[in-house]
Amino acid sequence: MTTGPTEVTDKPAPAAAPARGGILARVTGAGWRRPAVAVLLVLACYAPFQLVPFRVFQLTMVLVYAVALLGLNLLVGHAGQISLGHGAFMAVGAYGAAIMLDRWDVPHLVTLPAAAALAFVLGLGLGLPAVRLRGLYLALVTLAIAIFLVPLLKRFESVTGGSMGLxxxxxxxxxxxxxxxxxxxxxxALAVTVTAFLLAHGLLRSRVGRALHAVRDNETAAEVMGVRLPFYKRLAFAWSAMFAGAAGCVYTWVIGFVSPDSFAVTLSITLLAGLVVGGLGSFAGPLLGGLFVMFVPGISQDINDAAPGVIFGLLIIVVMYVAPTGLAGLAGRLARSTKRILRKE
Known part of the structure; x- marks a missing residue:
């Protein structure tokens, strides 16, 4: 059986009908993330020229906390490890920079990579418990680090300035x-924050980031696939400490003063609470968490001067009830809900 020649026509193929909600998908989807980031950067550059110095200082501290939370997010949100001693690594960076400035008269910009490197090395060493411990046991070890750091800094008064600080x-x-x-x-602080976010973004898109996610999701499966659990767990602690050390260095620049009481164990707990409220595992989470850490304790103090801790705890409970996946997750849910509503119309 033979077939006839295929008929060829010069008629153009009909244009594909636009997908339903195509424009809406572009508006509410990932395609608008880069423009949104660009707009946010423009507003960030514009803000200090329109605000009073105190508000500029507050925004600067938000950026400092955001860098610290970015490191904690790598460890907790992306590697699945727990840490209640993140403030200790921030103190390492702050005191490392302070000692270099006070004792050796090192230029400010040189102290940043030095403090970050110092925190990275210590994080690599203190990450050893993460190789054998997990869950509450690992949390207890990291909490102990934050607890003994303050009296340790006070003990070496000739170097750290003791209780009086530097x-x-x-x-x-x-x-x-x-x-x-x-x-x-x-x-x-803005330049350090942007650099830190770009570095973290590149890290998570690399082989290291995929390995960290595999460790977080299922350690047994990750090990079967060839992921070296001890190496990547320690590396997660080291990277987390590095970002905290950089944040501590910028903290020293901004405040112009360091003391052991500035890095008490409550700082570590507040940082972890801020990250959870901001949103674990999201890039917006550290920034939203920085806003939370900076402003919510002050708001709690204004609401009730006698028991600010109670108000602070209640605000965390309310936020977690409204947004179980954090403020970043709440924004995503609102975007998806808006998308569904507009599609129905």
Whole structure:
């Protein structure tokens, strides 16, 4: 049986009908993430010229906490490990920078990589418990690190300044910038924050990030697939400590003073609470958590001066009830709900 020649026509193929909700998908989908980030950066650069110095200082501290929470997010949100001693690594970076500035008169910008490297090495060593411990046992070990750090810093008074701490000079803005001191510190913190987020983004998109996710999701399956659990668990602690050390260094620049009581165990607990409220495993979580850590304790103090801790705890409960996956997850749910409603219309 033979077949005739295939008929060829010059008629153009009909254009594909636009997918239903196609424009809406582009508006509410991932395609708008980069423009949203660009708009956020423009607003961030514009803010210090419109706000009073105190508000600029508050935003600067939000950026500092965001960098610290970015490291904690790598460890808890992406590697599935737990840490109640993250404030200790922040203290390592802060005191490392402070000692370099006070004792050796090192330039401010040089202290940043040095403090981050110091915290990375200590995190690599203190990550040894993560190889054998998990869950509550690992949390207890990291909590112990945060507890003994404060008396340890007070003991070596000749180096750390003891209970009195160390007073330091803040980075002075170059004359050519025309910026005030608070604005210059803000832009330094912003530059460190953007660099940290880009570094974390690249890390999570690499082989290391895939390994961390495999460890988080199922350690047994990850080991069967060839993931070296001890290596990547320690590496997660080291990266987390590095970001905390960088945040501690910028904290020293902004405050111009460090003392052991600034890094008490409550700081570690507050950082973990801020990350959970912001959203574990999301890039927006550390930034939202930084806002929470910076502003909610002050709001709690204003609501009830006698028992701010009670108000702080109640606010956490309310946020967790409304947004079980954090504020970042709540924003995603609202976007999906809006998308469904508009589709029905």
């Amino acid at each position: 007073t330091l000079a803040k980075p002075a803005p170059p004359a050519w910038t025309g910026l005030a001191e608070d604005q210059w510190l803000y832009f330094l």
